[in-house]
Amino acid sequence: MARDTPLLVSALALAINAQHELAARKRQSAGGDKVHPGKVNPILEVEGLTLSFGGIKALSDVGFEVAPGSITTVIGPNGAGKTSLFNTISGFYKPSTGRIRFEGEDITATRPPARAKLGLARSFQNIALFRGMTVLDNIKLGRHTHLRTNVLDALFYFGRARREEMELRQEVEERIIDFLEIDHIRHMPVSVLSYGLQKRVEMARALAMRPKILMLDEPVAGMNREETEDMARFILDVRDEWGVTVLMVEHDMGMVMDLSDHVVVLNFGKLIADGTPAEVQANPEVIKAYLGSGDVSELRERLHQTVAVGG
């Protein structure tokens, strides 16, 4: 935020806002209002999470809840521990203390493949697509845990293997490829795609996992304005049409404040704020973390101006 030109941010925010309003209207017409965290049983609970690498504490005593159907965003300056938090939730790192509960079930000791099967899908900050495969195969791979084909079926491509592949192909085409508007690239190898399209394919692959919660690590980082708008629209649609809870890490403040129902702020591995976008914006700790210490009230005013223009 400190480095961003306020003008750029506000322009971005304005553009996204239009999309957001549309989605909000859709949600209201569907009978649902903004989801308030804490009122329903959370889909994901993180409790007292501490993660250390040698002497360095990447996370200390982090705890928050993600309400089902919400868009929850984790923000924080570089090196605050956001990606470490993601990696712990998806099971790469084992926390030294603390618990992660998914739909009430303790998954702290569950291996990553089993978490995927439960409905925890994620994308990566540095795109992690399989470069040797086409877009279609990358997306199909997401369904892996839900398919039953065994080696013998596969070698003979008979019965179950053929049936499953055809069903999968149809569903991927009709629900995911159409939804994300990537039908023109389905047979291309992913390595030739632009950055924005690769991010979209990664999201498609995550959606093929039949996720209950979709974790996006910086979904719009490095994207141009148009790509960012598209992605923001897809994130809202995923929540509204698919009913998938979204947990994301993002630096684009305009997008964070517009899309999120709930914002969690990390700094130096500690949770410093947790609440609605408006609450977080007003939090002096957050302003200090982002803009450095100084005259807090003046900085707060600057931040509010930016956001007021934006949305």
Place this chain on the structure above:
Amino acid sequence: MRIGTARSSYRHDEALFDSRTQYAWLAILGVALLGFPFVADEYWLYLACLVAINIASATGLNILTGYTGLVSLGQAAFMGIGAYTVAAFEQKFGTPVLLNLLAGGFVAMLGGLVVGLPSLRVKGLYLAISTIAASVVLHFVFANWHSVTGGHSGITVAPAEILGISFDTSFRLYWLFVPITIMMVIGAANLFRTRIGRAFIAIRDRDISAEVLGIPLLRYKLLSFGLSSFYAGVAGGMWAYFFRVVTPESFPLLMSIFFLAAIIVGGMGTILGAILGAIFMTMVPEALKLIVGWLPLSTDATLILSPVRTIVFGALIVGFLVFEPLGLQEIWRRIRRFFHLWPFRA
């Protein structure tokens, strides 16, 4: 020029061969394979059988190294397990040929699973070294487990016999080996149309994100090792019926390198690559031998030329790696593409 191949169903779009032209070429290939034994002499039939065996084994190694990204230098040793199993079954129990070949495959698969165990922790060159270690251990077992393997003198294998027909010539073995190899190749091609094959490629390309997508790494790496050594075991079994004597020296480390070279020259991670690579590696030394034989030279000159042949073979391999790193299959694809677009784009 390729037109009129619009697809109207997902099944059609996912088929291994999807155009009439491809079916026509397949039919021609089929007729050629059927007719070949009747026009070829003993020498060419011998080569054809050898090529079939090598294609089966190279396809197996391609599943492991080309598709799953686990470099193995143990393929010859797994072939050895298959060959010894077939020889022992044939000698001790006299069981049917196809059962022996399957048994060879399964015993080799067990070996492969054990050798594959370190692959969760060990990758790349380190894994290659650990598979070399495994093949050294296996060589020791072949040479010293006298009651089963017959020690250094090895086992003589009786000719394969199915329904009273003795498969004792290359002509007859051709009808046994070629269908088996074709089935194995089609099996491998099918594998990569399903979730199992996709999981292998995912592990090769990015094992960490494969895990997040729900692929248990150890299980799939072992599966890949198992399948690859099953292929090697069946190929080794065919080898035993072909050469009819199995000794510890039949499956040297050099042979493992031969198969690795075959899939690299052919094109790793493609079905066609293993086939073309195995054909290239088997046939080119023979072709060079023929060319040297045709040259009007005295006997002395032929003696000098035989090491030159080896050097030319090596140079060809290096040449392919430098000028076509994607292997022979890429050359093939380029030729195909040319004819698909011709005459609209040169």
